[in-house]
Amino acid sequence: MRAILTLVALAGLVPRAIAQPIQYAAPASGDRWMYPFNFSSGFEISAPTFGAILEPGFDDRDSQMLVTWETNAVIPSGLEETEYHIQRVTVRATVANNLVWRYDGTPDPTASYYPTTDPDYIADTDAGRPVELFGVGYRNSASALTWNEFSSFSTGSPDPGPAEKWRDAFAATFDLSGNATDVSNQVRERLNPAAMAIGTTDQVMPGSLVPLDTTLTFEVDLCDPTTRAYFARSLSTGRLHLAITSLEPAAGGPGGGSGGLYPRFYTKEDPKTSTNPLLRVSLDIEVRIGVRPDVNGDTIVDILDFLDFFGAFGAGDPFADYNSDCEVDILDFLDFFEDFGAY
Numbered sequence: 001m002r003a004i005l006t007l008v009a010l011a012g013l014v015p016r017a018i019a020q021p022i023q024y025a026a027p028a029s030g031d032r033w034m035y036p037f038n039f040s041s042g043f044e045i046s047a048p049t050f051g052a053i054l055e056p057g058f059d060d061r062d063s064q065m066l067v068t069w070e071t072n073a074v075i076p077s078g079l080e081e082t083e084y085h086i087q088r089v090t091v092r093a094t095v096a097n098n099l100v101w102r103y104d105g106t107p108d109p110t111a112s113y114y115p116t117t118d119p120d121y122i123a124d125t126d127a128g129r130p131v132e133l134f135g136v137g138y139r140n141s142a143s144a145l146t147w148n149e150f151s152s153f154s155t156g157s158p159d160p161g162p163a164e165k166w167r168d169a170f171a172a173t174f175d176l177s178g179n180a181t182d183v184s185n186q187v188r189e190r191l192n193p194a195a196m197a198i199g200t201t202d203q204v205m206p207g208s209l210v211p212l213d214t215t216l217t218f219e220v221d222l223c224d225p226t227t228r229a230y231f232a233r234s235l236s237t238g239r240l241h242l243a244i245t246s247l248e249p250a251a252g253g254p255g256g257g258s259g260g261l262y263p264r265f266y267t268k269e270d271p272k273t274s275t276n277p278l279l280r281v282s283l284d285i286e287v288r289i290g291v292r293p294d295v296n297g298d299t300i301v302d303i304l305d306f307l308d309f310f311g312a313f314g315a316g317d318p319f320a321d322y323n324s325d326c327e328v329d330i331l332d333f334l335d336f337f338e339d340f341g342a343y
């Protein structure tokens, strides 16, 4: 301890050059309109997102967009999940239809999708429905390792479908162990899942119609430990799948809506995305890898980590949020000190 404090007091210590955190930025390697009546899986030039709210035989989140990144090209896979420290995740998707649906950049309660005759119904207080980002869960024979944009919609029964809870890959929330809850039927199941992020833009006024080529930005809420765990798990696997989805009804329903008046996003198959790659769904991740007290990510736990942590802690910098609960407080200091002392 004395040695550490002596070293802390030394001026002029220069941190060594590091390649961390790792910055990963890439368009989706796969993008898929996940819909039971889609017969050219993976090849569509855009992906609509809409709901079939409370319609028997269909999921509430009937039409979803699923996107994939092979992250192991840049971020080493195969490490322990505890060795991935997710610092920032941003997803962008660009709108492929013009002025037919209204922008809502904030959550709507599930009860606002109930029939107006339902005793628990509450009105939607802001026009439009949010576009939401979720993780992806699997059923039947599918898994994060095997599923891709060209996979079957369902390998389960009934065959042929469609049916509720029939799709092999679906928008989901997770617990810390990675157990998925399918949120595709959140209205009929009266769930209130929190999305990882909601798509936002400062180019459109809330409630206004969204122009063609508007980019929605999804800043992932990493204060939720289950979300951090989802990304850590995905990076360890080497593949990341995400679901972009909206409950904007395709037709009728308590939220209004009619044919085609729902968000639609470009896929990489649209020729426009060849000349303008920015139209593709894209991902930015900032992640540090390594054992926890190696906060500067140079693969060694030493005095430099202590200095970095100590400096950030003193400044209240989020870098010192060692236990990842989005607060910098004494618990971070105690946790760090315990782990650091074990090396």
Ligand SMILES: [Ca+2]
Residues within 6 Å of the ligand: 030, 031, 032, 042, 043, 044, 149, 267, 268, 269
């Ligand atoms: Ca595709």
Ligand SMILES: [Ca+2]
Residues within 6 Å of the ligand: 104, 108, 124, 125, 126, 127, 128, 129, 130
């Ligand atoms: Ca709304």
Ligand SMILES: [Ca+2]
Residues within 6 Å of the ligand: 293, 294, 295, 296, 297, 298, 299, 300, 301, 302, 304, 305
């Ligand atoms: Ca270090």
Ligand SMILES: [Ca+2]
Residues within 6 Å of the ligand: 320, 321, 322, 323, 324, 325, 326, 327, 328, 329, 331, 332
């Ligand atoms: Ca903390």
